[in-house]
Amino acid sequence: MRRLTGLTLALLLLTLSACALFPNRDPVNINVVGIEPLQSQDLEVRFAVKLRVQNPNETAIDYNGVALDLEVNGRPLASGVSDQQGSIPRFSETVLMIPVSVSAFSVLRQTLGLSQTQSLDNLPYVLRGKLAGGLFGTMRFVDRGTLDLPNAAATW
Template identity: 80%
Template sequence: MRRFFVLILVCLSLSACALWPNRDPLAINVVGIEPLPSQELEMRFAVKLRLQNPNETAIDYNGVALDLEVNGRPLASGVSDQRGHIGRYSEDILVIPVSVSAFSVLRQTLGLSQTQTLDNLPYVLRGKLAGGLFGTQRFIDRGRISLSNPDAW
């Protein structure tokens, strides 16, 4: 009887996984960075992201978190409790405040080699749109930035 019960549970678990809709990943692009009022040992920026939803279902979110690495080292992080809706086959611009500590800038500076410039540095932006128990959408964006030319963002 116990084996039969375990077999039923396994079958139900497998069939439940098949009911989850397949979703394509969100397309994320950094479209801008603007300075915000800062404190003594930190800098604050508003990171603007364009999120594109290539799915047949809308995405509702109730929180955003970001982590930004530049040149393989953590540089900035931010969170926001903003709520929103990205319709099916639609896009939206999100603005998320991030903080950069003086220690992060120091780590970045010490990590640069003498021959390396502030042009064409690799970055990785990781984040998530919170959407309830199973609705959280994680995303990642990779690219290259020029810190000596802020207009390159």
């Protein structure tokens, strides 16, 4: 029993010291800077979401994939993935384009969720995603804001 306690304590100390080896990183700043239409299929609409990713750290951020989920007005609307890979140098920024798909059912769900008096101006959105970076390098992010879609009904 005493040996087990000593082994557990040693493993705990080893784990804590291993965490100290990983550099402290400030969170990346990610903002939606644009949405462009892409060629769509039968019952879906596709867009390219442009994200500005800013690295406020002293070391580069390497990534090898991006995933996004977009909620509008509290309901899921679009999702997308990309196998892009690259590096964002220290104290630098880049713009990533991620294709996302919006199914006709998501559009219908959004339309039914809007009250008859609610316009398409200033709809709240939440964008959740991750920059994949291996076992300890994956960075999750959230961006919140409002969308102004005055002509969206004509598009769908």
